Amino acid sequence: MEIVTDTKVMLECKDLTKAYPTPTGDFVVLEDFQLQVKEEEFISIIGHSGCGKSTLLTMVAGLNEITAGQVLLDEVPINGAGPDRAVVFQSPSLFPWMTALENVMIGVKQVFPHATKAQRNDICKYYLSKVGLADAFHKKAIDLSQGMKQRVGIARAFALKPKVLLLDEPFGMLDSMTRVELQDVLIDVWSKEKITAIMVTHDVDEAIFLSDRVIMMTSGPYAKVGDVAHIKLKRPRERHTVVEHPNFYKYRQHLLTFLDH
Amino acid sequence: MGRKILNSFHWLGFSFLEPLVRLIRGEEPKKNGLIIFRKVIVPIASVLLFLGVCNYFAHYLYAVERERKIEKTLATQGEEAALAMQECIDSGDLSCKPNSLPSPGDVWNGAVTLIEDHKTISADKEAFREKTAGINAKRKAQGKEPITYTGRPSFVDQIMTSLETVFAGFLLAALLAIPAGIVLGLSETLRTALNWVIQIFKPVSPVVWLLLVSMVVKTILASADMDKSFVISFISVGLCSMWATLVNTAMGVSSVDKDYLNVSKVLRLGVFSNVFKVILPSSIPLIFTGLRITLSVAWMVLIAIELLAQSPGLGSFVWEEFQNGANDSNAKIIVAMFVIGGIGFALDRMMMLVQKAVSYESRA
Structure with a gap:
């Protein structure tokens, strides 16, 4: 385990365990998992399918029961899901009967109950413009393309002003062109907001490009942190400078070697 | 202009007319001509064929009935009367017309x-x-x-009465089944607790519902000065037809996409917002499918219920004509049959339009 001391810890997983009971005894996905995430840090969790990284994220989100251990958000144990931990889901999970704006608004209303209607509207429109949907406020979610839906998903998460942003393979369902576009959108909005973020991903390049730290998980059951890579590329990052950076390939090699085992 | 016509056709469910419009406008005559042949000419031909078969069959039955009538007269009243009967029938006199299809x-x-x-x-x-x-x-x-x-009410009056009854029954069914379905959908305990009620009452025949309802209504409205038969028949129609909506609503509410519920949890939506902004909108397609089935079931059972409840309407019209046994009674019954079918079809189309208008899924 890695102890972080210099800045405030925003999120901490302490001895986190997830086990599913089966007739032949518990199936342990995660055991005594330890993780600390600093304020304004962007970390990625990478690992093979079924290693329990999504389970970890949904537990932090409060959507999955914790078998043992704790998740501390700003030193307070979490209790269920809440808008202080906004989630960008793999499938955008927009309400198809609402417009893009309404999809963002429904969350904003919950988080800013005392704001005036105009203020709320401004918040929604600001984030939707940030993700490049300035001309699609009033389009029904069902009429948006997959990439546009996920843009709304990102806007919805940021508009909640969460303490932690949880991204569960946010670009996993997109084609590679759209994926790259959306990574740029995400990093662009994120660099302005600096919200502590945890992203689960399969994609090595995506992890390096976006994160300060990449957690590599061993394959389950009993998954744990196998290795950590600190990505010391300076921010704000731009795709072509990152890719041309000599260290990029070192990080890449590091991650790929780990995943090969 | 042409685009507009096509769109409105599509929206009304008359898209089979689309190629006709296209052909008139001179678009791809060969392809559209073929589509028209398949979608317009063949159906019309089938209707004509149907009428032809009916006509042939009706004449066959008429001939059989004619022979029988003449033979009967011969056996009971002698040769002279039989000849007179034959003459009378062949002259087309209504008074001695054989009663057949x-x-x-x-x-x-x-x-x-x-x-x-x-x-x-x-x-x-x-x-x-x-x-x-x-x-x-x-x-x-x-x-x-x-x-x-x-x-005496006219045929059109009877149709109107039937429509009133069916709408009252449908409204009752919707008012009972949608809220009940939502509650059942939200609570798995209630759903399992009341499953037997639904499973047992769903297949109960309209006739039995009618009897059950009349047992209750007779007592409750014993002294009330109102049209009891109307009340009995619309309540029976409602109770018969509500099950499809109840089951569909419960299913829609209980099977809301898990992703939507997760979003609702993350946003910490209250119970009210959760039900009215997430669960209900997402189950609307299923609820409306249920309502559509309910309306068509309501119309179907209505006829049987009116027939038994002696409440005015198409059902009692059919029954009275049957009892009446006049020369054109059979023909009137068949007219009623087509009217019933046509109205049922129109009601279904109407529900389909409403469903299209309110459901987020459909895109015309």
Whole structure:
């Protein structure tokens, strides 16, 4: 385990365990998992399918029961899901009967109950413009393309002003062109907001490009942190400078070697 | 302009007319001609074939019935009477016409008679209203009930009564089934607890519902001065037809996409917002499918219920005509059959339009 001391810890997983009971005894996905995430840090969790990284994220989100251990958000144990931990889901999970704006608004209303209607509207429109949907406020979610839906998903998460942003393979369902576009959108909005973020991903390049730290998980059951890579590329990052950076390939090699085992 | 017409056709469910419009506008004549042949000409041909078969069959039955009638007269009244009967039948005299399946022509005549009849009765009513206007005004001033027309209802009046009953029943079904379905959908405990009720009552025949409802209504409304048969039949219709909506609503509510519920949890939506902004909108397609089935079931059972409850409407019209046994009764019954089918089809189309309009899924 890695102890972080210099800045405030925003999120901490302490001895986190997830086990599913089966007739032949518990199936342990995660055991005594330890993780600390600093304020304004962007970390990625990478690992093979079924290693329990999504389970970890949904537990932090409060959507999955914790078998043992704790998740501390700003030193307070979490209790269920809440808008202080906004989630960008793999499938955008927009309400198809609402417009893009309404999809963002429904969350904003919950988080800013005392704001005036105009203020709320401004918040929604600001984030939707940030993700490049300035001309699609009033389009029904069902009429948006997959990439546009996920843009709304990102806007919805940021508009909640969460303490932690949880991204569960946010670009996993997109084609590679759209994926790259959306990574740029995400990093662009994120660099302005600096919200502590945890992203689960399969994609090595995506992890390096976006994160300060990449957690590599061993394959389950009993998954744990196998290795950590600190990505010391300076921010704000731009795709072509990152890719041309000599260290990029070192990080890449590091991650790929780990995943090969 | 052309685009607009096509869109409105599509929206109304008349998209089979699309190639006709295209052909008229001269687009791809060969392809559209073929589509028209398949979608317009073939169906029309099938209708004509159907009428032809009916006609042939009706004539066959008529011939059988004619022979029998003549033989019967021969056996009971002798040769002379039999010859007279044969002559009478062949002359087309209505008084001795054999009573069998009416041919399409007879049905057409029956329809014409019914419309004529409606005109006469309407005129009668109008005359009655004019005649009693003065008296009724006086009676009203004295605080008495006005005199109302008590003559026989026309066929169109019967249709209207049936429609009123079916809408009252449908409304009752929707008001009972949608809220109940939501509650059942939200609570798995309730769902399992009440599953037996649904499973047992769903297949109960309309006739039994009618009897059950009349047992209750008779007691409750024993002294009330109102049309009991109408109340009984619309409640029965509602209870018979509500199950599809109940089951569909419960299913829709209980099977809301897990992703939506996760979003709702992350946003910490309250119970009210959760139900009205997430769960209900996402189950609307299923609820409306249920309502559509409910309306068509309501219309189907209505006829049987009216027939038994002696409440005015198409059902009792059919029954009275059957009992009546006049020369054109059979033809009128078949007219009623087509009217019932046509109205059922129209109601279904209407529900489909409403469903399209309110559901987020469909895109015309």
